[in-house]
Amino acid sequence: MGASQEPQQYWIRNDKGKVWGPLTFATIEVLLGNQAMPGRLQASRDGVSFVDPGRIPELRDAFPKALWGDSSLPLAEEGGPMARPPTADVLLRQPPVAAPTAPVAPPSVSGPASASVPPSTPSEGIPCIGVLEDFPPFHLYYLAASTSQTGRLSLKGGEAGYEVFFKKGAPEAVTPTREDEDLGSFLVSKGVLSTENLTVARGRQADFGGETINALFGMQLLNPADAYKHLAEHATGLLRKAFSLEEGTFGFDPKAAPPPTAMPLGDRWKLICDLVRAIPVVDLRGRLGARMNAPIMKSGGRVEVSQLKLTPQEVRASSYFDGVRSLNQLCAALPNEADLIVRTAFLLFRFETCSFGEVDLSKVKVEAVPAPPPPPSAPPPPRAEAAKPELPIAPPQAPARSAPPSASKPPGPAAAAGVQAARPPPPTVGPPGSQRAVNPNQPPVIAGPGGKAPAARPPGAPPTIAKVVASATKKAGGPPTASENDVKALQAYWEGLKGKDHFAVLGVSQTASSAEVKKAYFQLAKGFHPDTALGAPPEAGKLKAEIFARINEANSVLSSDASRASYREELNAGLDKLDAGKIFASEEAFQRACILVKARRYPDALKMLDEAIALYDKEGEYYAWRGWTRFLLAPDKKAAKPDVIKEIDKGLSMSPRCAQAIYFKGQIHKLLGETAAAQKLFRSTLEIDPNHIEAQREVRQR
Numbered sequence: 001m002g003a004s005q006e007p008q009q010y011w012i013r014n015d016k017g018k019v020w021g022p023l024t025f026a027t028i029e030v031l032l033g034n035q036a037m038p039g040r041l042q043a044s045r046d047g048v049s050f051v052d053p054g055r056i057p058e059l060r061d062a063f064p065k066a067l068w069g070d071s072s073l074p075l076a077e078e079g080g081p082m083a084r085p086p087t088a089d090v091l092l093r094q095p096p097v098a099a100p101t102a103p104v105a106p107p108s109v110s111g112p113a114s115a116s117v118p119p120s121t122p123s124e125g126i127p128c129i130g131v132l133e134d135f136p137p138f139h140l141y142y143l144a145a146s147t148s149q150t151g152r153l154s155l156k157g158g159e160a161g162y163e164v165f166f167k168k169g170a171p172e173a174v175t176p177t178r179e180d181e182d183l184g185s186f187l188v189s190k191g192v193l194s195t196e197n198l199t200v201a202r203g204r205q206a207d208f209g210g211e212t213i214n215a216l217f218g219m220q221l222l223n224p225a226d227a228y229k230h231l232a233e234h235a236t237g238l239l240r241k242a243f244s245l246e247e248g249t250f251g252f253d254p255k256a257a258p259p260p261t262a263m264p265l266g267d268r269w270k271l272i273c274d275l276v277r278a279i280p281v282v283d284l285r286g287r288l289g290a291r292m293n294a295p296i297m298k299s300g301g302r303v304e305v306s307q308l309k310l311t312p313q314e315v316r317a318s319s320y321f322d323g324v325r326s327l328n329q330l331c332a333a334l335p336n337e338a339d340l341i342v343r344t345a346f347l348l349f350r351f352e353t354c355s356f357g358e359v360d361l362s363k364v365k366v367e368a369v370p371a372p373p374p375p376p377s378a379p380p381p382p383r384a385e386a387a388k389p390e391l392p393i394a395p396p397q398a399p400a401r402s403a404p405p406s407a408s409k410p411p412g413p414a415a416a417a418g419v420q421a422a423r424p425p426p427p428t429v430g431p432p433g434s435q436r437a438v439n440p441n442q443p444p445v446i447a448g449p450g451g452k453a454p455a456a457r458p459p460g461a462p463p464t465i466a467k468v469v470a471s472a473t474k475k476a477g478g479p480p481t482a483s484e485n486d487v488k489a490l491q492a493y494w495e496g497l498k499g500k501d502h503f504a505v506l507g508v509s510q511t512a513s514s515a516e517v518k519k520a521y522f523q524l525a526k527g528f529h530p531d532t533a534l535g536a537p538p539e540a541g542k543l544k545a546e547i548f549a550r551i552n553e554a555n556s557v558l559s560s561d562a563s564r565a566s567y568r569e570e571l572n573a574g575l576d577k578l579d580a581g582k583i584f585a586s587e588e589a590f591q592r593a594c595i596l597v598k599a600r601r602y603p604d605a606l607k608m609l610d611e612a613i614a615l616y617d618k619e620g621e622y623y624a625w626r627g628w629t630r631f632l633l634a635p636d637k638k639a640a641k642p643d644v645i646k647e648i649d650k651g652l653s654m655s656p657r658c659a660q661a662i663y664f665k666g667q668i669h670k671l672l673g674e675t676a677a678a679q680k681l682f683r684s685t686l687e688i689d690p691n692h693i694e695a696q697r698e699v700r701q702r
Contacts, residue, residue, distance in 0.1 A: 157248030297323030620655030
């Protein structure tokens with residue numbers, strides 16, 4: 001079968017603004033049969049112009065006649081049978097397309113995972129009161145963060161109760177209702193404070209404004225610099241407990257004032273993602289319940305996926321959500337990534353960026369996949385060598401690396417069996433065929449330079465730590481202030497931190513002891529804590545908050561002997577670094593190239609494939625598609641065969657189980673009249689991916 005016979009791709013949109021696609025005719029039939037696309041539907045050949053399904057003659061049979069709508073006129077061809085969808089910036093300049101019942105905006109179709117985001121209205125914020133069975137704590141957090149709410153969220157379940165204070169969508173404080181969970185009890189449990197001193201401080205808190213923390217400071221029982229770390233750790237622990245509530249009630253008061261101990265706890269999305277990663281997978285399976293057997297697919301949400309602080313491994317896992325298979329089926333096909341798949345599904349489900357088909361679960365005959373037992377004292381699985389991203393993001397400027405996981409021996413090639421089945425036919429191409437096990441708790445490792453001694457500072461380089469701290473704290477005896485020059489110095493210092501490892505951030509060597517790390521942290525904390533920016537321009541306060549958060553991150557890794565040693569080993573090992581920005585951009589270019597190939601715009605497709613490989617050259621499927629495109633462009637296909645086969649084989653050497661690459665080789669042999677070799681390759685394609693529609697058709701047509 002030639003390229004012209006490849007199945008047409010379509011986009012489907014409902015009256016709520018959600019978009020699915022690109023999808024083949026067969027996939028649309030399955031989704032409609034499983035009731036996975038609710039609401040009044042429209043269809044499109046290009047992802048831009050949507051009409052009632054009845055106006056696309058070749059698509060009518062996939063829809064029940066009741067959903068055809070207006071079928072008087074066929075959809076006009078615009079720019080060929082499969083014109084390249086416009087980029088996101090073009091779509092943003094276009095007016096919304098009216099739907100029969102409600103206006104919805106055209107989707108961004110830079111890749112198959114793109115989906116229109118429903119318009120956010122004030123009524124979509126946190127309800128004033130409700131029950132946690134209807135609004136789980138994770139979803140309430142998402143509502144507050146995505147709509148930039150300010151106020152107090154009260155959660156009550158049994159004897160436990162927690163109050164989470166938000167400021168413009170970011171959590172700044174968490175307080176418990178039980179005394180045995182307050183800050184004083186936490187400090188006693190950490191060994192920072194004795195029970196006797198806590199009792200004395202509580203007895204005298206009336207003398208210090210009614211706050212225990214002020215009494216501890218006033219009585220010199222707690223070092224102010226040390227308190228910042230404990231406050232953040234205590235608040236994060238309370239947030240984890242609050243989100244473990246599954247039954248109870250909640251209330252939201254937008255006028256409630258935060259407590260005096262309120263302070264930024266970190267990026268709103270990274271914070272919630274880290275909390276989900278800390279939950280045992282068996283608990284997440286229980287919370288998902290019957291949804292484990294329902295088809296899962298990506299859908300539109302209020303927040304772009306690129307903002308959610310997903311790791312490259314989680315982005316790749318989300319690419320498996322094709323709207324056809326359930327989580328249990330995906331876990332059975334990819335046992336080494338089962339935990340990662342479940343965790344990613346729970347996270348995206350609570351963020352409204354994936355959904356489950358509404359099916360009669362009593363008729364779904366899918367064997368439940370139990371959670372794999374934890375290995376006895378086994379080290380965490382190794383990192384994935386490459387992550388297939390979902391949406392493009394701006395390349396980060398080498399942010400600092402997080403605490404590294406320990407490496408373990410990767411599994412063999414058999415661990416990746418069944419990966420290709422997670423992908424509908426092109427251009428909705430699936431993940432690479434050869435995968436390694438991944439650690440679902442692992443953040444993206446995007447490292448800067450190691451902790452080497454800095455070279456001589458050239459003119460215009462960022463100021464030293466001592467200079468900026470001195471500038472930030474130069475006015476003793478009164479509230480610190482900052483002039484315009486101080487703001488510039490802080491900005492330069494913040495820019496200088498980007499790309500540095502944790503040792504360089506604290507200004508210590510890789511051989512530094514815990515005491516040296518602690519001393520460096522205290523020195524920096526005194527100068528950069530946001531509270532020291534009183535009376536300063538707003539820019540200074542914001543910069544100090546960012547710098548202080550980065551200092552805290554470095555200290556959290558280096559303060560422990562074990563984590564510091566592990567981090568130092570990874571720095572010295574020179575492990576591969578992932579540039580998430582380039583990976584995301586390469587995936588976007590690759591998805592556009594697939595669409596261009598289907599539109600027979602081969603020169604443009606070849607340019608996009610060259611761009612994708614230039615951005616990320618470790619994805620075998622990119623080479624397979626480029627070899628196939630070069631074959632289609634070649635005027636003398638027989639003469640071009642050796643070179644294009646060589647390039648496709650290069651892709652197979654990187655991804656041995658890439659079914660699409662083997663299928664392309666079969667097509668090349670078929671078009672050159674080598675039928676026997678072609679049929680052998682088509683059967684090999686089906687051995688890897690039994691659901692490969694084109695290969696099935698080729699074998700049947702023999």
